[in-house]
Amino acid sequence: MxxxxxxxxxxxxxxxxxxxxxxxxxxxxxxxxxxxxxxxxxxxxxxxxxxxxxxxxxxxxxxxxxxxxxxxxxxxxxxxxxxxxxxxxxxDDSPAEAVGAVEDDRLRLVFTCCHPALSMEARVALTLRIVGGLTVTEIAHAFLVQETTMGQRLTRAKAKIKAARIPYRVPEQEDLPERVAGVLAVLYLIFNEGYLATGPDSDPLRPDLTGEAIRLTRLVRDLLPAGSGERAEATGLLALMLLTEARAPARVSPYGELVRLDEQDRGAWDRALIEEGLALVRERPDEVAVAGRYQLLSAINAVHVAAAGPRETDWSRIVALYGELERVDPSPVVTLNRAIAVSEFDSPEAGLAMVERLADALAGHHAFHTTRAELLRRVGRPSDAREAYDRAIELAGNTAEVAHLIRRRGQLAASPNGESA
Known part of the structure; x- marks a missing residue:
């Protein structure tokens, strides 16, 4: 061929x-x-x-x-x-009858795959397969399960849709609020898969997936009534996606290596996406008293992209926003990210102490070992940092990230305290 x-x-x-x-x-x-x-x-x-x-x-x-x-x-x-x-x-080639609240086949498909009768894991896996076009191997890798296990999970999910006669449609307007949280969660996971693909043979970035996630999130947002908490969260997710996608041109080096946020060429960022995202962050309605998960994540990203450079980043604001996020959506991953912010605002020792307390919860999470390796090198413990890098490389599923981690590990020998020259 x-x-x-x-x-x-x-x-x-x-x-x-x-x-x-x-x-x-x-x-x-x-x-x-x-x-x-x-x-x-x-x-x-x-x-x-x-x-x-x-x-x-x-x-x-x-x-x-x-x-x-x-x-x-x-x-x-x-x-x-x-x-x-x-x-x-x-x-019969006559036009299809209107179904649901909006005419978009792919959006109907998302709501079908994200039906509450399915478990959240099944919803995500099915949407990645049917809507995202990922292979069973890629999805199994993302879920850290065997390929046969994932294949069986997908088969059961499709069988349940057929047996339960789950309709292929966008829910009616009154049914949207109870369904939208699950849909937003799945769209965010699809976006993340595109922004840092997990398949060992995949391109590091998959703009087809990030673009489709953004497009579908726009449609979901348009379905929801103005002033509602659901629309505010959809707006927050859209802002988060746009602010994240804006950095994609600077995220991977010409040599295929992941580039950290503090090392990125900010002049390569997409300013149009940033401006649209920042405008959405500022759009929070007065009726919504407490910001939700995606509103807080987009606000954190807004602080990053608004800074002229890494040194100008308002880390105190980011620490505060992660504190709010821990109250709204507590999880070890949120705490890990707050620890990173604390290490910048306070000290690497303070951040490392927080990270070490997450060892049991995040032992199989590559970001935990990456964060720990970076903080260990900053506090002058290169031998421990090397072991942490080894574990992070073992768990990382993206070729660009692996290349970055290998380079960072190699730099440990460049100076006595573990920092690169």
Whole structure:
């Protein structure tokens, strides 16, 4: 297969997968058929495009091929006395009837995958697979489970959707508030997967996933009534995504290594995204007395991007915001991030003391070992820092992050106290 054909198939999968699967799911009302026939259509493209050439509209070609395969499958599975009626229904090309509160196939698919009848883990995994197009291997790596375990989890989730007759639609307006928290959580996880992909063979950054998460978050936000806490949280999540995405151009070096925030070229940041994100952070309505998780996270990011440089960062404000976040959404990861802020505002010794208390809770979390390694080197304990880097490298799932950690570990020999020259 030529490099041009391989690139075209890869690009089409990256850009069109969610739209194709969503359209098939709407038409045939079956996630298994939608996913499997889309995958079969891409396999057909691999076999035929090298000899037939790349079609003028690759996405349409995949959609048509997948639809034909779906029809063939349904006809094979249909009972004999249903064949004529089924053929009539499948041949009906009239526009789809409006379903739910907004006309967007991919958003309907997100709400289907995020139905409260499914566990949160199943919602995230299913959305990453069906909407994000990640492989089972990539999702298993993100969840730190075996590939067979993840495959079974996905199969059970789709079977539950079919057995429970979970509708393929955006909920009605009155049902949105109780559903939106789960959807926002899943969209944030999809964004994070795109911003620091976990697959060992993945590109470090996946703008297709971050872009889709941003697009869908905009749609969810538009669904919610102004002044509501749910809309404020959706606004906070959108601001968080935009402020984070703005830094993507400076996040990976030309050599494929992760670049820390304090080392990034701030001139490379996307100012338009930053301005939009900052405007959303300032949009908090008076009716919402207590800021939620995403509002606080976006406010923290706003402090970072508003600073002219690392030295000008208002760490006291960040420490305070993480303190609020611990009250609203307590977790060891939040405390870990507050410890980082404390190490900058107070001292690395104070931050390290907080980090050490999280050892049991975050033993399998690579960010814990990375943070601990950085603080150990700052307090002059290079041998302990090296061991922490080793563990962080072992647990990290992103090639750019691994490259960064290897470089930082190598710098420990550059000076007696463990700091690089």
């Amino acid at each position: 030529s490099s041009d054909v391989a690139a075209a198939i890869s690009r089409t999968h990256r850009e069109e997968w969610a739209r194709i699967v969503a359209g098939l799911a709407r038409r045939y009302d079956d996630l298994d058929i939608a996913e499997e026939t889309a995958a079969e259509a891409f396999a057909t493209a691999v076999a035929r495009w090298p000899s037939d050439g790349i079609p003028p509209n690759p996405g349409a070609w995949i959609t048509t091929t997948a639809s034909r395969k779906a029809i063939d499958r349904l006809r094979r599975e249909a009972r004999r006395d249903e064949l004529h009626q089924e053929a009539f229904m499948l041949a």
